[in-house]
Amino acid sequence: MPNPRVSSPLARGCGVGQRLRAIDLRLGKLESAPSPPAPAPGVVARLLGGLVSAWPQLFSSVVMLVLGFAVKDSVDIAIRQQQLQQNFAAGARSGLEQMTREGAGPEVTKQAAAVIASFGSAAVMPLVNELRAGGNRTVGAEAGLGALTLTEPEAVCSALRRALAHSGQWLQAEAYMATVRTLALADCTDALAVLRDHRVRLGAASAAGGETTRPLMEQRPTPQQLKSAIEEVDKAIALLEALPDRRWGRWLGRGSPA
Numbered sequence: 001m002p003n004p005r006v007s008s009p010l011a012r013g014c015g016v017g018q019r020l021r022a023i024d025l026r027l028g029k030l031e032s033a034p035s036p037p038a039p040a041p042g043v044v045a046r047l048l049g050g051l052v053s054a055w056p057q058l059f060s061s062v063v064m065l066v067l068g069f070a071v072k073d074s075v076d077i078a079i080r081q082q083q084l085q086q087n088f089a090a091g092a093r094s095g096l097e098q099m100t101r102e103g104a105g106p107e108v109t110k111q112a113a114a115v116i117a118s119f120g121s122a123a124v125m126p127l128v129n130e131l132r133a134g135g136n137r138t139v140g141a142e143a144g145l146g147a148l149t150l151t152e153p154e155a156v157c158s159a160l161r162r163a164l165a166h167s168g169q170w171l172q173a174e175a176y177m178a179t180v181r182t183l184a185l186a187d188c189t190d191a192l193a194v195l196r197d198h199r200v201r202l203g204a205a206s207a208a209g210g211e212t213t214r215p216l217m218e219q220r221p222t223p224q225q226l227k228s229a230i231e232e233v234d235k236a237i238a239l240l241e242a243l244p245d246r247r248w249g250r251w252l253g254r255g256s257p258a
Helices: 009-032 043-100 106-117 120-131 135-151 153-165 173-185 189-207 223-241 243-251
Strands: none
Touching: 043 106, 043 120, 043 135, 106 120, 106 135, 120 135, 120 153, 120 173, 135 153, 135 173, 153 173, 153 189, 173 189, 173 223, 189 223, 223 243
């Protein structure tokens, strides 16, 4: 026979209520319980997080470092240029003093010009100015400019081509011939037009007994100087006109013609 206390509807209702209250209590405990700690990030995640947070400062530091090196390089270049200019001024002054010293022989002026030429393109104009001085100073200046044809041919060609174009204003016969020889030595093909024009005018001057050389030389040359000038111009024109052939000969291993 069933137990009336258990099987009655009232008893069953009380049992359900108790179970509901028990469930509510358990849910309340679960809600009030602290959440489990999140798993600790790995090494890579921590490293990436640190890089992301430090990126603005890192970028600023890199920019400042690059700018610092750029400024330092600019300052170093400016200092080196200033030192080079000072060294050139001192070396050129010493060399020019030796070249202009009274009684200086050709070997002395050549050595002094070589010292000046060691400063590169900056030495071209001082040596061109010495070229017109005459005597051993012209001999030394020609040697110095000849050395510069190996390292600064464009600068030598440009200066001497202009000098030859205005030779009547400041080149005497000796300096005139030195200029022509150096133009040929430097392979100055741009000077061919001026040389050909001078050859025609020198020929006319020779036929007229040297009376028309004033536009070509600062002073009237002697007959022997005029003859030598014509020979030097002829040699220079021949060398420069043959320059492409000589270059091809060197490239093919045949050497330049004698």
